[in-house]
Amino acid sequence: MSRQAPTGTQTTSTVRRQSMRQRIILLVGLSVLLTAVVTGSLAYVRIQGVVHDQGETILAGDTRLVAVRFERAFASIAKDLRTIAGTPPIRGIQRAMANGGRDPLDGSELDDWRHRLETIFTAIMRSDPSYFQIRYIGVQDAGRELVRVDRVENWLRPQTVSALQQKGGEDYFLRAMEARVGDVVFSELTFNREYGVRDPRLIPTLRAMLPIESPNGQRFGFLVINIDYQRMLDANFRVVAPLHQTIVTTSTGDYVIHTPEGSSAGTSGLEMGEAYSRPVPPIVRLVANGQQPDGFFEFSDVVAYMVHLRERPGLRTPPLGIVLQVPKAVFDEPSNLTRRDLLVAGFLTTLFCVVMATLAARQMLDPFRVLTDSFAASSQEDLQRQLPVDRPDELGDLARALHDRTQRLMESEVQAEVILNNMLEGVILFDGEGVISKINSSAEMILGLRPSQVVGQTVDMLFDEEARRQNASLLVDQSGQSTVGRARELDFLNGSGDRIPVEVSVAVLHLPGRIRYSCVFRDISRRRQVDRMKAEFVSTVSHELRTPLTSIRGSLDLVSGLLPKEFPAQLAQMLELARKNTERLILLVNDILDFERLQANRTIFRPVVCKVEELLSRALDLQTGMAQGRNIDLRLAAELDPDLAIEVDPDRFQQILANFLSNAIKFSPEGGVVEITVTQAGKRLRIGVRDQGVGIPESFRPFVFMPFTQADGTSSRQVSGTGLGLAITKKLAEGMGGEVGFESVEGEGSEFWVAFDRYHVVPQATLVPTDAEEALLGLHVEDDRDFASVMRALLRDTLVLHTATSLAEARRMIAETAFDIYIIDIGLPDGSALSLLDEIPADDPRPVIVVTALDQPIEDARVDVRIVKSRFSDKELIRHLREQIARYRAAKPPAPPRSNVRGPMA
Structure with missing residues (x-):
């Protein structure tokens, strides 16, 4: 196959090739052939020079493997x-x-x-x-x-x-x-x-x-x-399968012989020193007569190597000797009688080959040296002019390939430079030490700096002194986590010394033998300004709309209540119409503000353990008026355990049920039924609202919980709304650790549900009721809810115990509540609970008890007691608690008793 040569040169198909490869192969082949004939002939008859030492080494290694x-x-x-x-x-x-x-x-x-x-x-x-x-x-x-x-x-x-x-x-x-x-x-x-x-x-x-x-x-x-002993030896011989005859002998002369091949292959019976049934090998008598060191032994017909079993700390093995022996005729089969002649011949042959190869290489490889020097000393443009592309051999092929590759590389560099400089985002390239090697034109414009002011400097120049004191970095955040591959917002320092808010993303460039980083950033000053305007607008809406709307609604209710009986019915109807539309407007404003807070993660949840029966009764009462207005039968379709509870923010939970119930009432036909259902789903309690409405079309179901969406989005829809209620419901439920979902059959109705972890209300407990001391409050950090329930049952007469199933929940509870005692597990889904000890002052007298499944010591002076789950008893646990509580009471001033405590149900 011919190759296209550059312009002005001849193609290789029209030139008689003189292959450098063929000349080198021919010369080296003749040299190697001559060397092989000379050295092979001598080595064939004189090979025993090194066999003895090599044989001894191999035999020793095989013996040690068996040992x-x-x-x-x-x-x-x-x-x-x-x-x-x-x-x-x-x-x-x-x-x-x-x-x-x-x-x-x-x-x-x-x-x-x-x-x-x-x-x-x-x-x-x-x-x-x-x-x-x-x-x-x-x-x-x-x-x-x-x-x-x-x-x-x-x-x-x-x-x-x-x-x-x-x-x-x-x-x-x-x-x-x-x-x-x-x-x-x-x-x-x-x-x-x-x-x-x-x-x-x-x-x-x-x-x-x-x-x-x-x-x-x-x-x-x-x-x-x-x-x-016999069976043990047989089993080990089957596993190790030694290649030579093996003898296992004791210091008393008992021995067994294992033969790997031949007519006598297998393991002989045990020969006891009390009465031998066959001739005893000489090596066995040497071991029996005295302690022989490990080593090589030669006898008249065999050679052997012996290794004694080594004793280990805590293991005093029996005094056994492992012996591998080989017939001497086999061991001495190779010969090394003419090693000197072999070395002389090899030296002369090698010298001849070196001389010939040197002369040939000098003639043929000088052009390659010249080409290498050109690479080192020339720019890409000069190199293209100096390449010997007209040579008719392999060097010419190489030159033409380099010419083409260099041309493509130059074009690629130009394209990359154009793309880089036309990006709207700023780009900074730097190495692992943070030294900047390149910036693009957008980075120059955003930062107001020239490349000469940036290249060679470290990326620390992008941060002001305050940011450096806070350990600001492009590669890690303030918590020490890597930021590579994820976007975040920072403040860069421009050429005028002013801060510029930017969105930054860092990627890793894996280059041969080194690592480089690329930082892509964009100026988000405009976005920050829009966010501030949005926040100000929301604040304005909250104050300027909610306040007057509330006043209007109150005034309308007051006027309606003071109307005389003879007041015209048409005017009363107008007042009721104004009140309903005010309610709609208030709902719209509330939905928009709630959704904005949830989107910005500014909603604060204050979860407490509440009885489900009380929550549902309140929800039914709040929606009774709306249900009566449409002649809807609103009822609870389940009998509830009075002690059944969930941990939620009561107001936010009522908001969830209000959205579910109002939607069910609006979409149910006149005279229909809306039911609240309560079912158990594993360790969670699922609370649903079921209606008899038109159901949800199959095509709309993926969008049910998306904001600003409704199954009927036309201006003439029968049921009004903002399309935010279910989106807000989903955010509220997830913010309290729950989940939402729905089931629907088109034409028959729908059921929307929310699920939270089940709890049971635990009666009030005090440490020592007879002494009228205050009830101490304990935090139990444990992700196994079943075990947590057992702990609460055990300690119900001793301690008021709250449970946290994750580090995040525990930190929140520690920040909100002053606990008197900590009972923690080590392994949690989001890390080790021992990290919580860093948030407790070193001089804090509150006891810390670790109850864990890991049976290992804990080297931490802040831990007062460690109890292994699989070994503790309730008496031991209560004893430890009483000891630690007594110590804590001695150092703690009296406090008023606390109220009822609730805990999660197993």
């Missing part, structure tokens, strides 16, 4: 022992035995704890077929077994109490008694014994033992796992 596998096997046994030691039955048996056969902690009988421990033993033995017996042996009664499970054939059998034996005279019993606390020790390899005689199954047994201490620090007993 590591066995060390892990013993570590796994120790782990099983420690797992059993950490289970409740271990301590439960101790407590039951110390208290006449009954555990005083939970009332469990000794036999109950034994059965639980037998279950744990059974589960452990199922996981490892080499375990054929697990026991819990006590020190008392001559080493009486407390619990024991045996493997008999293919099933596991716990032993009855009458079948438990005394093991105080066994060697391993004395070894376990001498072991340090926490150490796992192993016995010597012996045949298993039962009732003082050797087990007829002749199981070679290795015993792993872990001492168990009593709470007073005395040796109570120990756990013992009896391991079928």
Whole structure:
């Protein structure tokens, strides 16, 4: 395929190519071929030069790998022992035995704890077929077994109490008694014994033992796992699969041989030092005669490498030696007799290749060096003129490709510069250190600064001294959160020293080996001015419309009430018409102002726990007049629990129900029914308003809660309204932590609902009623509502407890209420509750109790008590509370008692 050359040059298809690549490949190929023939011929007959050292290293590595596998096997046994030691039955048996056969902690009988421990033993033995017996042996009664499970054939059998034996005279019993606390020790390899005689199954047994201490620090007993040594070795050999013959031997001369291949492949039976059935390998006798260090051994027909198992802290492994041995004939098969000749030949061949490659490279690669120098010393325009695009070889191809690439790069830079300088937004490019490298023309115009005044400076120059003291930054906000990728408003400093309000967005530019940032900003002075005008307008509307409208409505009501009976009916009708239209206008003004406040997040909510029955009764009373005007039957379609409650701002909640009810009444036919429904949806209470109106068209349902929208938006619509009521309702519900929704069937009616968390009213509680002390108020920070309900039930006679399910809610409650005691959890959806301690003064005497599921210490001096959920009892919790409250009362002046307290329902 031919390539188009630049103007004035010949195309490569018309010129005879002299490929540099072909010349280099040919020369290097001849050199490498000559080197391969010379060195390969010599290496074939003289390869043993380094085989011995390499073979020893490889054999040592393979031996250590096998040893590591066995060390892990013993570590796994120790782990099983420690797992059993950490289970409740271990301590439960101790407590039951110390208290006449009954555990005083939970009332469990000794036999109950034994059965639980037998279950744990059974589960452990199922996981490892080499375990054929697990026991819990006590020190008392001559080493009486407390619990024991045996493997008999293919099933596991716990032993009855009458079948438990005394093991105080066994060697391993004395070894376990001498072991340090926490150490796992192993016995010597012996045949298993039962009732003082050797087990007829002749199981070679290795015993792993872990001492168990009593709470007073005395040796109570120990756990013992009896391991079928032969089966354990077979299992580990299957896993590690060594490539060479492997011997596992003990200091007493017991050994097993594993052969990986051949007619004798597999693992031999265990050869005990008491009576060998086959010739003993020499390495085994060396280990049995004395402690041999790890290392390499040579014998007449084999070479071997031995590694002893290492003891770890807390794990005293049995004295085993792992040996890998290879026939000497195999080990010495390669040869290295002529290493010197090989080195000489390789050196001469390499020298020849280097000389030839140097001469060729000098001739062929000098043009590339010249091209490289041109790149370093020339501008893009000069480089294009100097490129050797007329050469007929690879260098010419490269020059032509560089020419085209440089041309495209120049065009791209011009396009980028044009786009950048024609943007209406200002753009600033800076690096990770904040040093500005470029600004566009819009940034110059907005800031009133020339590039020479900005480039090379840091972005700190954009902020005045006050902003710098507040740690103003383009990359992080005042809370330390990254601002990359999100817009925010800041004040920049222009060339005249004045502040300019701007909207800023920062993006990351990932360049090769470095990171750059782009800051895009626009002047929002006009927007700020519009916002101020809007706020002033809203303030004016609020004052100049609400006040006279309220006066007009009051005057109309007064006039209507004073009308004489003989007053003309037509004038009375006109007064009623004026009153209704005044109400409509007031509703319109209220909707607009409420919506504006909600949009600007300036609405203040004051939630309290209110009875649902009282809220709904009040809502029905407020809308009764409107319902009677249209002959609508307004009723509550549910029987309510008197103690059922929700946490809302009562006035805002009434506003929500008023919107729902007024819409239902307006859209219901004359003589229809409007019902208030109350249903439970999980942990929330759903309160709905159901009508028998025309329903909501399918096409309009996505827009129901959008502002200024109505299903009938024509000027001749039958039902008037602003289209803001449902939008305001949604904002109000979400502002109080609730949610809204609706269900509708066109032609049959609709049901709009709002849902909040369910609560129950809790009766008043005091700490010590008989002493007539004031009720102390507690804050419980906990996101699990079920657990919070349990806590309130436990403490109902001790403490008045409020619950916060998030950090944000807790901070709000701390800011609004002076609590006397804090009970907090650590893990919450929005962070750790320990961060709340930063908002409590260091010298504050109020107690802080952490009740958490995390069983870990808390290094914080401000925490008075830490209680783990899974381990505490109500008596312990109340005891801690009384101690902390007594301390707090001593440092706190008396205060008047508080009123009823309500709490969330589980």
